[in-house]
Amino acid sequence: MRPRTPTFAAWRLFFSGLGVIHALLVRSTLAYVDLPDSALRKVPGGASALHPGTGSLLPPILVPRVPGTPGSVAVQHHLAGFFARELPHWHLDWHNSTSRTPATGATDIPFANLVVTRDPPWAHGNGDVGRLALVAHYDSLYKPEGFIGATDSAVSCAILMQVARGIDDALTKKWEAMEESGDAGLGLDDDEKGIQIMFLDGEEAWVTWSDTDSLYGARSLAEKWEAETYPVKGTYETPLEAINLFVLLDLLGAADPHVPSYFPNTHWAYQNMAKIETRMRELGLLATKPKHPFLPEGAKTADRFRSTGYIADDHVPFMIRGVPILHLIPTPFPPTWHTMDDDAEHLDPEAITDWAKIITAFAAEWLELDEFMSQMSPEHERKEEEIRDRSEL
Secondary structure, eight states: OEEEEOTTHHHHHHHHHHHHHHHHHHHHHSOOOOOOHHHHTTOOOOTTTTOTTTOSSSGGGOSOOOTTSHHHHHHHHHHHHHHHHHOTTSEEEEEEEEEOOTTTTTOOEEEEEEEEEEOOTTOOSSSOOEEEEEEEEOOOOSSSTTOOOIIIIIHHHHHHHHHHHHHHHHHHHHHHHHHHHTOTTSOOTTTSEEEEEEEEOOOSOSSSOOSSSSOHHHHHHHHHHHHOOOSSOOSOSSTTTTEEEEEEEOSOOSSSOOOOOOOGGGHHHHHHHHHHHHHHHHTTOOOOOOSSOSSOOTTOOGGGSOSSOEEESTTHHHHTTTOOEEEEOOSSOOTTTTSTTOSGGGOOHHHHHHHHHHHHHHHHHHTTOHHHHTTOTTHHHHHHHHHHHHHTO
């Protein structure tokens, strides 16, 4: 990613108008109900699994992950293996591409995006399922050699793994209950929602950030999904249209983050997440005690949004095609950004766990898992511990 820049500004102005229309349509068709306190109390944080030193999810990603290198392949195996072993109901799909870079000359570099999806079991890929997309990049900088990129963006990837684990049982219970009641597949306003987690490759520039030296995986995937149509036309014609909200995590894991609301057309989603953070703090469910909330701009008014400029990141190829974006990236960036200090020692484990809880609760609200989240403890906590033990063998 790059700091605020006017690059693509004209596209942003045009497509944010389209995004407003899309967001309004989404909000009118997707009911959104706050999780009750009882459900918030059951949201797992995965503190043990996410610990930078001893956890099962994060440490395997805390290695150099330059595209096309053994470190990148090892992380791919870690991500895919986790879902294959622990969350078999999720569908894994690799999107592979190659590109030349300014640093590698005539050599084609492979880029591999991993897309993991969980839709209602009665859905058959016919364009009827709208999805919440949770997104992070897993690659790391080419230079300096040995760069880890703990906040950039190993932590975000591990958080998304924990989010998937945290809602999996509740999704199963909800959809089983709908099938037993005969409500499945009837087109009710809450049954055709799915969730998609994207681990994108090639976000980082190899030499100097530009429109062509950055976002290699995101550019390729957005272009592919724009052109790909569902075999049976439903509510959505393409996989791109089926993304109701694209939530991009980046540079998370440092202490005291300040994450603004960047886009007016998705400020409603930012407000919902900020409300979750406030409620969880009031309930004593978060470990950090920051001077200011992680998400401090819930009361931001329309006149306070910048008309031009934004942070260039993996959302851009999707945004210019009309996908609504919620960007979870702190401003200012962590002081370790693009330095060798962006490593495990400079992470805040409590901030990581709190982000996992907030984003898990947001996903649970979106998917309307309130009563089913409430059923997950203590049995779910025991299962989570068993999963951690197996992952560490």
